[in-house]
Every structure is written in C-alpha cells, then in structure tokens.
Amino acid sequence: MKRLKHALCAIFLLLSSSCADPKLFFGVNPYKEATELHKVYSELLAYLEKELGVEIVFVVSNDYTHLATLMESQKVDVASISPKLFATIRQRIHATQYLATIQIRNEKNMPTCTYRGLIVARNDGTIHELSDLRGKRFGFTDKESTSGYFYPHMLLKEVGIDSEKDFSHVFMLKKHPKIIRALLENSIDAGAVYEGTYEVMKEEIGDSLKILATTEEIPYDAIVGAPHLPVALAEKIKKALMDFKSNSSLEGGIVGFEAKPVEVYDRLSTLQVSENK
Numbered sequence: 001m002k003r004l005k006h007a008l009c010a011i012f013l014l015l016s017s018s019c020a021d022p023k024l025f026f027g028v029n030p031y032k033e034a035t036e037l038h039k040v041y042s043e044l045l046a047y048l049e050k051e052l053g054v055e056i057v058f059v060v061s062n063d064y065t066h067l068a069t070l071m072e073s074q075k076v077d078v079a080s081i082s083p084k085l086f087a088t089i090r091q092r093i094h095a096t097q098y099l100a101t102i103q104i105r106n107e108k109n110m111p112t113c114t115y116r117g118l119i120v121a122r123n124d125g126t127i128h129e130l131s132d133l134r135g136k137r138f139g140f141t142d143k144e145s146t147s148g149y150f151y152p153h154m155l156l157k158e159v160g161i162d163s164e165k166d167f168s169h170v171f172m173l174k175k176h177p178k179i180i181r182a183l184l185e186n187s188i189d190a191g192a193v194y195e196g197t198y199e200v201m202k203e204e205i206g207d208s209l210k211i212l213a214t215t216e217e218i219p220y221d222a223i224v225g226a227p228h229l230p231v232a233l234a235e236k237i238k239k240a241l242m243d244f245k246s247n248s249s250l251e252g253g254i255v256g257f258e259a260k261p262v263e264v265y266d267r268l269s270t271l272q273v274s275e276n277k
Contacts, residue, residue, distance in 0.1 A: 024077050025077045026048075027071070027078070027080070028060055029064050029081065029082050029221075030174060031082070031141065033177075040250070063144075071226040077228070083222065084145065085146075086265045087265045097234045098262045100259055101257060105252065106199075113260065115218055117146065118152075119152050119155060120209045120212060121189060135166070136167060137167065138163065138171070148179070152215065169188075176194045177197055180197065183208075183209060190212065195214075200251055223237075
C-alpha cells in the first residue's frame, strides 16, 4: 500500500496535497547565462508558485537538445522551448503538450510574440553583404537555435553560401551575447544573433556592428508540458499563463502569453525538410 501511495504521488505531482513538498521542474534553453535567464523568468516563476501553490525549480539545460532529454526522462515537467527545438520535439515526442507562446517587451516597450534573427558584422570591416562572408569566420549559437542557426543558415544558403563548407571557421558559441562579444573582440567576422540581444547590447556597444540580413518573423518560445504532466495540471498551468501580466520594466522581459496555432511551429519542420532536399 505504501508503494502504491508513493506511485500516486509521483503521477499526480502537484494535484495531491498529501505529497510532501510538491515541486514543478521548469526548464529553459541556455540562450543566455544562467543569471540573466533567472532575471528574465523570476517574475513568472514567482507568479506560478503562487497560482499553483507549489515550489518551482528552475532548470537551465546544458544545451538545446539536453532540454528535450530532460523532458523525456521526466526530470523537467514544463519547459520554455525555442521554436526550432519545439518543432523537432513534436516530431519525436508526440505527447508534448503546447500551452502558450511567450510575449516579450520589445525595444519600443510593446508586447510582441514574434521576433527575428540577424546576421551581423563589424562596422569597421570589409564585410558589407552576405556574399562577402565566403571564407570568413562565422559564429552561430547552437544548431537547435532558431535565430542563432536555423534561419540564418537558410539566409546564407539563399545567396549560395553553405555554412558547413564555405566558411574558414565555424564557431558554436551557445549564447547570443557571446556572438556580440566575439565580434567586438574580432575573433569572428560575422555571426547570427537574436534581435533582442542585439538591441539590448546596442546601448553598450553603440554603432560597432551592422546588420547584414534579417530573417522572417519567428514565433517566440513555446511553453510546453512534458508528456508525463497530467492533462488537468497542464490546463491549470495554461490558464495561469494566460492570466499572467508582468509588472516588470525589464527590456526583453516576459510580459504575457498568448495561444497560437501549433502549426506556426510545425512550419519549421516543413522548412527543415525543404532545406534538406
């Protein structure tokens, strides 16, 4: 009987008040340093703890694909996942539960649920357009990053540059601010970066960099429930997300959520198939 009770506590994680110290493990991609990510998510996590009546454990994955592994192994219950990774996961983990799409405060202090990726280079260099990048040193973040790899990779392909073959060196720098730093240090010639990171850091770097290309609009990260998360609990979390309103003035901070057709993320899988042909 005791074994059955423990099993039920594990299954109903947060629904049963009889379970001691219930916790919800919330995972995120490591697109910034952990301290910066905590600033972005701290208000939301405090709100969810209050609304759900449970402790939220914040988990920053080692890399993008590691977050999917944590969900599959039931070490993360809810995750904020990049668009490209969500599209990939939906092909592999069919029971993943879409809950909402993040709204971010942009540089005009307006909420938005879409963003763009940029390809940037130094202003004082000899690179003026994408065709100038052949044979140069290029920085991406992670192959599962939407704005830090996937869309910029396709932009390069459109002008005849194969990012696997046509650069002298390719660096996977993991975090978007590291792309900017590497450019300023002249350790890369150009790089792919999330526009929000570029706008935030412009106050610090001024006009040191220039934009060579801009991607199409991309939906922001999806908040998803892992397959093991009970549906009733997932619905409770979804309602809490939809009711969330930020009081923070943090630029690039999470200000709210909205529901989008999940097909906007599946488009990334379609593009991937097309790109591989």
